[in-house]
Amino acid sequence: MAQARRDYYEVLGVGRNATAEEMKRAYRRLAMQYHPDRNPDDPSAEVRFKEIGEAYAVLSDPERRQRYDTCGHADGGQPLGADFGFQSAFDLFDMFFGGGARRPQTGPQHGADLRMPLAIDFEEAIRGVTRRVEVTRPAQCPVCDGTGAAPGSHPRRCPQCEGSGQVRQVRQTFLGQMVNVQPCGRCRGRGEVVDTPCNGCHGRGLVEETRSVEVHIPAGVDSEMQVRVPGEGAAGERGGPPGDLYLALTVRPHSVLQRRGLTLIYECPVSIAQAALGDAITVPTVDGPRPITVRPGTQFGDRIRIPGLGAPDPRTGRRGDQVVIVRVVVPSHLTEAQRNGLRELFPPDGQPHPVRRGFLGNLKDAIGL
Ligand SMILES: [Zn+2]
Numbered sequence: 001m002a003q004a005r006r007d008y009y010e011v012l013g014v015g016r017n018a019t020a021e022e023m024k025r026a027y028r029r030l031a032m033q034y035h036p037d038r039n040p041d042d043p044s045a046e047v048r049f050k051e052i053g054e055a056y057a058v059l060s061d062p063e064r065r066q067r068y069d070t071c072g073h074a075d076g077g078q079p080l081g082a083d084f085g086f087q088s089a090f091d092l093f094d095m096f097f098g099g100g101a102r103r104p105q106t107g108p109q110h111g112a113d114l115r116m117p118l119a120i121d122f123e124e125a126i127r128g129v130t131r132r133v134e135v136t137r138p139a140q141c142p143v144c145d146g147t148g149a150a151p152g153s154h155p156r157r158c159p160q161c162e163g164s165g166q167v168r169q170v171r172q173t174f175l176g177q178m179v180n181v182q183p184c185g186r187c188r189g190r191g192e193v194v195d196t197p198c199n200g201c202h203g204r205g206l207v208e209e210t211r212s213v214e215v216h217i218p219a220g221v222d223s224e225m226q227v228r229v230p231g232e233g234a235a236g237e238r239g240g241p242p243g244d245l246y247l248a249l250t251v252r253p254h255s256v257l258q259r260r261g262l263t264l265i266y267e268c269p270v271s272i273a274q275a276a277l278g279d280a281i282t283v284p285t286v287d288g289p290r291p292i293t294v295r296p297g298t299q300f301g302d303r304i305r306i307p308g309l310g311a312p313d314p315r316t317g318r319r320g321d322q323v324v325i326v327r328v329v330v331p332s333h334l335t336e337a338q339r340n341g342l343r344e345l346f347p348p349d350g351q352p353h354p355v356r357r358g359f360l361g362n363l364k365d366a367i368g369l
């Protein structure tokens, strides 16, 4: 199930006007507190740790912060979720505290986050929808339960690194002694070696599986947004928790409605007579046909607002409006009688005809929408 993401400022426990320095301090304090290595028995610390890293990555970047302040998580520009996996959270931590704090590669490893495209219909995006998606991902091997060792055998401690998964090299440089820590080449950082690899997974402990996952897409989503499905990413290695699945949405266009943020737009063609005399017209909305009143003297580009029939905000559920933009259609084929009638009623006089104030303004608004 999709999960609402918490406000980044709330995650860091700072005010919306926090300075860069204040956020840095908050990040440093919280990242230390929730680092998974310090909370080995609390799986929620990992989630918290990632959340803190993601919040800081956005708010510490002035451009991303501004976009977040304006659009929130429903940020159409560059969704961060998928790029920001657990590894990114650890990388950020290492940048802050120096490579020495790098997480050992042994023990349970968090599974990778996965990203998948998902196309939905316009109405599904407005109303929300529950879908089943086929996810192909690394899963724990059922033959060896993820150990990588053939049934009956067991992995043993790597003799090269004595189980630490790391090899240390001490180098003398002009800055003094530098310790370079690298994953062990023999066990590839796992800390253990398998003498008889499992047939099911060739010793990897993971196999590819394709599974159908039910996901709920909240009402009001739009193209470029992402929906996170917690725990449906790749399986973790050696019993580590799975990563998350991110669905990158594409919303198929509607045949007559367009969307700009929470506003739905319908361009309504009317005849000269309807515009001049006024009329009651039924227009399409996402909630079905609705009557609107075209007032006498309506001009090309005039807008008629239908409150509450726009798209909902995916976070608050509050709906925007539908805006009907009037397009007066000038007939291109007239009968002789119609031509004569028009000539008699509105004789062409070789002059520009004044329009009421605001007409061009309306047109500009209509184009700018
Ligand atoms: Zn080793």
Ligand SMILES: [Zn+2]
Binding pocket: 141, 142, 143, 144, 145, 146, 147, 148, 149, 198, 199, 200, 201, 202, 203, 204, 205, 206
């Ligand atoms: Zn296996």
